[in-house]
Amino acid sequence: MAKGRGSARSGVAAALVTLLCLLVHSENASAATYTIGWMFNVVSWPEGKSFSAGDVLVFNYDPTSHNVVAVDSGGYTGCTASSGAQVYQTGNDQITLTKGMNYFICSFAGHCENGMKIAVNAV
Structure with a gap:
């Protein structure tokens, strides 16, 4: 059966849709990775850096001495983790930033109060 002009146009449209999908899914391909030596007095670590979602x-x-807890702004300010907070404890935690403010603390006694916390704004 012979193909008409409509078939060629639909093939081009399908190729454009496929290309658009690839571009949308490749958004994270340019994501940066930042390594943090999680210790006391890291509160200023994000300063001067630009972060993206x-x-x-x-x-x-060292997971026997520390952990990382994702908290909200109140948990960050008050150095408290809610019962539903995500706790990481492998010693090599990889956390993907979401758009907006991302707050992290160490919930071991006294650690957050001694600067073991960071707030990262991802645009």
């Missing part, structure tokens, strides 16, 4: 923070630490 999809970037990955890698927290390196």
Whole structure:
């Protein structure tokens, strides 16, 4: 059966849709990875850095002495983790940033109060 002009146009349209899908899914291909030596007095670590949603923070630490807890702004300010907070404890945690403010603390007693916390704004 002979193909008409409509078939060629639909093939081009399908190729454009496929290309658009690939571009949308490749958004994270340019995500940056930042490694943090998770220790006391890291509160200023994000200063001077630019972060985007999809970037990955890698927290390196001794899991027998520390952890990483994703908290909200109140948990960050008050150095408290809610019962539903995500706790990471491998010593090599890889956390993908979401758009907006991302807050992390160490919930071991006294650690957050001694600067073991960071707030990262991802655009």
